[in-house]
Amino acid sequence: MATRIKRRELFSSFAGIGASPAGAQVCTGADLIPNVPLRTHDGAAVRFYDDLVKGRQVIINMMYAHCEAFCPAITSRLVEIHQALAPRMGRDLFMYSITLKPEQDDPAALEAFAKMHGALLPGWTFLTGAAYDIDTLRFALFRHDHIKFDLDPDSHTGKLRIINDAINRWTHVAPLASKMTVLQHISWADPPKSFEQRVEENRRLQLAIDKEHELYGYRKIV
Amino acid sequence: MGNEESTPDSTQEPEQGSGAQEGLDRRTVLKTGALLGAAAVLTSKKSLVLAQSAPPLAQPVLCGTTPPVSPPTRPFLDTLPVPLPALPQFLNPQPTEAANTGAGEAARDPHQRWQQFLPLLTYRMVAAPALHQHHTDLLPSYMWTFNGRYPAPTPLNFYGVPSLVRFTNNLPPTPPNTTFGINEITVHLHNGHTGSESDGFAGDFFSTGFFKDNHYANAYAGIDDFGGIGDPREAMHTFWFHDHRAAFTANNNYLGLNGMYIVYDSKDPSHELATPGSLRLPGYYGITDIPLILTDKRFCPAANGRNEVFQVVGNGAPGGDKWVVNGKIQPKLTVRRRKYRFRILNTGPAKTWNLSLIRPDGSQAPITIVAVDANFLEAPVTLTNRTLDVFVAMRFDVIIDFSAFPAGTSVYLKEQATQNVGVAVADPAPGLPIGNVLMRFDVVNREQWFPADTPAIPSVLATMPDPIVPDASFQWDFTLVSGRFLINGLEFDHNRVDHVVLKGSAEEWTLANDVAAGNWLHPVHIHFEEGRIMSRRVRVTQNPDTFQNIPLLPEELGRRDVYPLPPQHRVVLRMRFRDFVGRYLIHCHNMNHEDGFMMVRWDIVDSVEELTRKRREIDERRMLAGLPPQYTDSQRGGLV
Numbered sequence: 001m002a003t004r005i006k007r008r009e010l011f012s013s014f015a016g017i018g019a020s021p022a023g024a025q026v027c028t029g030a031d032l033i034p035n036v037p038l039r040t041h042d043g044a045a046v047r048f049y050d051d052l053v054k055g056r057q058v059i060i061n062m063m064y065a066h067c068e069a070f071c072p073a074i075t076s077r078l079v080e081i082h083q084a085l086a087p088r089m090g091r092d093l094f095m096y097s098i099t100l101k102p103e104q105d106d107p108a109a110l111e112a113f114a115k116m117h118g119a120l121l122p123g124w125t126f127l128t129g130a131a132y133d134i135d136t137l138r139f140a141l142f143r144h145d146h147i148k149f150d151l152d153p154d155s156h157t158g159k160l161r162i163i164n165d166a167i168n169r170w171t172h173v174a175p176l177a178s179k180m181t182v183l184q185h186i187s188w189a190d191p192p193k194s195f196e197q198r199v200e201e202n203r204r205l206q207l208a209i210d211k212e213h214e215l216y217g218y219r220k221i222v
Numbered sequence: 223m224g225n226e227e228s229t230p231d232s233t234q235e236p237e238q239g240s241g242a243q244e245g246l247d248r249r250t251v252l253k254t255g256a257l258l259g260a261a262a263v264l265t266s267k268k269s270l271v272l273a274q275s276a277p278p279l280a281q282p283v284l285c286g287t288t289p290p291v292s293p294p295t296r297p298f299l300d301t302l303p304v305p306l307p308a309l310p311q312f313l314n315p316q317p318t319e320a321a322n323t324g325a326g327e328a329a330r331d332p333h334q335r336w337q338q339f340l341p342l343l344t345y346r347m348v349a350a351p352a353l354h355q356h357h358t359d360l361l362p363s364y365m366w367t368f369n370g371r372y373p374a375p376t377p378l379n380f381y382g383v384p385s386l387v388r389f390t391n392n393l394p395p396t397p398p399n400t401t402f403g404i405n406e407i408t409v410h411l412h413n414g415h416t417g418s419e420s421d422g423f424a425g426d427f428f429s430t431g432f433f434k435d436n437h438y439a440n441a442y443a444g445i446d447d448f449g450g451i452g453d454p455r456e457a458m459h460t461f462w463f464h465d466h467r468a469a470f471t472a473n474n475n476y477l478g479l480n481g482m483y484i485v486y487d488s489k490d491p492s493h494e495l496a497t498p499g500s501l502r503l504p505g506y507y508g509i510t511d512i513p514l515i516l517t518d519k520r521f522c523p524a525a526n527g528r529n530e531v532f533q534v535v536g537n538g539a540p541g542g543d544k545w546v547v548n549g550k551i552q553p554k555l556t557v558r559r560r561k562y563r564f565r566i567l568n569t570g571p572a573k574t575w576n577l578s579l580i581r582p583d584g585s586q587a588p589i590t591i592v593a594v595d596a597n598f599l600e601a602p603v604t605l606t607n608r609t610l611d612v613f614v615a616m617r618f619d620v621i622i623d624f625s626a627f628p629a630g631t632s633v634y635l636k637e638q639a640t641q642n643v644g645v646a647v648a649d650p651a652p653g654l655p656i657g658n659v660l661m662r663f664d665v666v667n668r669e670q671w672f673p674a675d676t677p678a679i680p681s682v683l684a685t686m687p688d689p690i691v692p693d694a695s696f697q698w699d700f701t702l703v704s705g706r707f708l709i710n711g712l713e714f715d716h717n718r719v720d721h722v723v724l725k726g727s728a729e730e731w732t733l734a735n736d737v738a739a740g741n742w743l744h745p746v747h748i749h750f751e752e753g754r755i756m757s758r759r760v761r762v763t764q765n766p767d768t769f770q771n772i773p774l775l776p777e778e779l780g781r782r783d784v785y786p787l788p789p790q791h792r793v794v795l796r797m798r799f800r801d802f803v804g805r806y807l808i809h810c811h812n813m814n815h816e817d818g819f820m821m822v823r824w825d826i827v828d829s830v831e832e833l834t835r836k837r838r839e840i841d842e843r844r845m846l847a848g849l850p851p852q853y854t855d856s857q858r859g860g861l862v
Binding site: 031032069070142144149157158159168169170171172173174176177178180181184185188192195198199202203205206209213216217218219221 | 286287321323326328329330331332395396402404428429431432469470702703704705706713714715716717718803804805818819827829832847
């Protein structure tokens, strides 16, 4: 509890307002994200929230080693995303691929899968654990609030969950959207930018729009 | 740095919850000032502090992640509030055709038809936190509002008088660590016939500290064909505006970023006098013509002087256990024994309303629908034995004749689902538990000064525009595969167009709901122009390759922009694409589904060259993804 109160104070002083009254509960990742015990592809024992998510920006997907429908395409898309964000990976940005079939996928199987896809990369961890814990995670992160879909494990392979726990920002993206789009969605959970940065981004976007109008007569890509 | 309203020298923040409007204006001044001077003083610490200064409201402290049971509220204590009419204001800096990014406007395409429809009325809507009290028994809640009000003030407009609304984003710049909306907005006027740059495209959001001018021509569709302000048979009257930020629409709307927008014309002229062409429906805004803006909310227990609205993160906005009308729970409204018009709007995020009017003896009283989704029906439809089903984003303009009830009686608007009232109250009418009462109407005799009743509702309300002759047909297949909402096999990508049409053309579109055997009804919304349903079919369970025709309900025969799509249904509609070009959307208006990307982008273009080029690109992409092409060789001007 002590760490959570501290973080809250940090935020409130950052926002220039008084600290929240003691005793009141703040809705943070610790309440939302199960702190289940898991094993990583290299065999380490971890707690999902405390060790992997707390205070970080993370990208989470569900997969299994023998999944043939979308998983390979999604994994290779994630490799591309990793390349594009390489300087941040393992520093302030992390990827977690959680198996939906823990009974098949032990750490060794996950490592083999990662190796096969060229996904043994810094900041990217494949995870397995007890089936009950995996289900708990799946519900917490990917549920549709519709029993038909929530009880079907296969209905969760097609979505990336993006969380920045430090600012309680959750979003998601379909991994097979364009690479540019996936990167944009990940950036929607980036730490907030300064006003100057946003003014500069806005200026650049307008220049890009104007340029496209000049070149094509309409707005093409941006 | 000048501003016409006040001097930007104050460092004092307004008191919480009081003078919200004033406070907002002062903050706007600060912000505008900082932005105007941004180029010159960007490095100055002080201007940065001004631009980044936190709003005066302390952020909410929420009550955990388990949905709480809302506190008890006694029924019928509060009077139904009516959203204030928005006041036109001079805007400084003056609105411009191209984005005024130097002054802090968000990047956008230049306004279309700007010279032709130079805005005469300009409004300002400032998105900012404010406190709103949903019930006398509840403490105020932290909301995100326009101009400090929930619901937002209503711009009252006239066809032929173009307007412009400056949406300023003053949401908190620091991480809203206990609020799960996002401080970036893009405002859609539902269902304005507007250029794409003013349409609130989901990917065109802008962050706090910026503003964006949405230009509303307040012209009928068919400007090119009919000249002037278009085809008056395309009249729409009851619009609403709301945040459309991709992936965060549900939470931002749940927090309160929406309001109504009304456009009058000679047929529906804002009064009840016998003027030429007037239908003479009840028409005095706030007096006999009253918005009923519906949403559901859930409240945390009282803490820190607030009853915060319960929020969840990540899985869409939560379902509420309190029914809210115009920002109040179970309000009452005194009505005179005469006809009233109610503009019923469902702002979501996800709940469908099944409404009926209940007499004191428990029987159902008639409600007459005159308009659906802002469009007058050809003939009024009176509901006597079924509910009025209001799906998210739909508007129903209804007439209730209270002269049918004796003075001193109360009649009740009933919602089929039950809310949590939390106090023991006897059933107000036989068979009507208090939890099902949305609001109460108290009928009194008309005073001398109150406007006399309007004439009978005309039996013919509107002439439909000429039948739409489609140039092509196109099918939109809605499915859910591996947790991904797909439309025509692809997930939403705001950077990618999935269908292109030529300006001035018309198409017949089929909406097909094959979301695997779920029981979800998807209220599908199509931006830009109103369409007409041609037919509705449903898959035959015993013989899944066949479809059975379903007769259309009388209120489905008119024009509309939300198409309820139950499971396994096929809705065939026709619509035109006139007057403007750019990027538009189709999406499920269940905002949780919309945020789950049950949405697709389609473009209107004005050259055959652009049409065929974009269509070729679409089919090339589809073939790379292993999907069948969408167009014939001639439709895309050649082989892929």
